[in-house]
Amino acid sequence: MPRRSYDHYCAVSRALDIVGDRWNLLVVRELCSGPRRYSDLFADLPGISTDVLAARLKELERDDILTRRKVGPRTATAVYELTPTGMALRPALEALSAWGTEHLGERRPTDAVRAHWFALPLGRAVAEVLPIGTATVHIGDTVLHYNITAAGITHHDGPAPASDLEFHLDLATAAEVATGARPLPDHSPSAL
Structure with a gap:
């Protein structure tokens, strides 16, 4: 899905182009205290659908806000965690x-x-x-x-x-x- 943009040459507008979609900042809030599995995120974001959560995670990963890392003995489980760019959103939160x-x-x-x-x-x-x-x-x-x-x-x-x-x-x-x-x-x- 192509990214929507306000098309304003403004720092606030650009920031909202990246994290302004519904649920994005709440995903960041969930990751502020450490890595989370998809199932943890889904459980702690009541009201979000699995499709929307998956889409938001992909978008935030694309925009270097979070990263997806495989963990476990067979790396079958993935966790999501904030990148330094994502952690820089903490003062905004x-x-x-x-x-x-x-x-x-x-x-x-x-x-x-x-x-x-x-x-x-x-x-x-x-x-x-x-x-x-x-x-x-x-x-x-x-x-x-x-x-x-x-x-x-x-x-x-x-x-x-x-x-x-x-x-x-x-x-x-x-x-x-x-x-x-x-x-x-x-x-x-x-x-x-």
């Missing part, structure tokens, strides 16, 4: 997350939710408590860790090898912290 948090409102009965979708706003909340360092955050069964440096915040799947702080949240508390309705609850120095 951070800005969209900060802006969108103010417009999130109450969760509607039809809204899907995944714990890791709170990773970006929770990272900002963790950085208020820990301006530099590493923190592990448990949200139910989901575990993320944050590396906070002078250069910014990154999040990754799983616990940190060594954390300065550790937080345990349920989904409701994570949502409240992410939306700014409450601060992070008390934390403990990590036992790692």
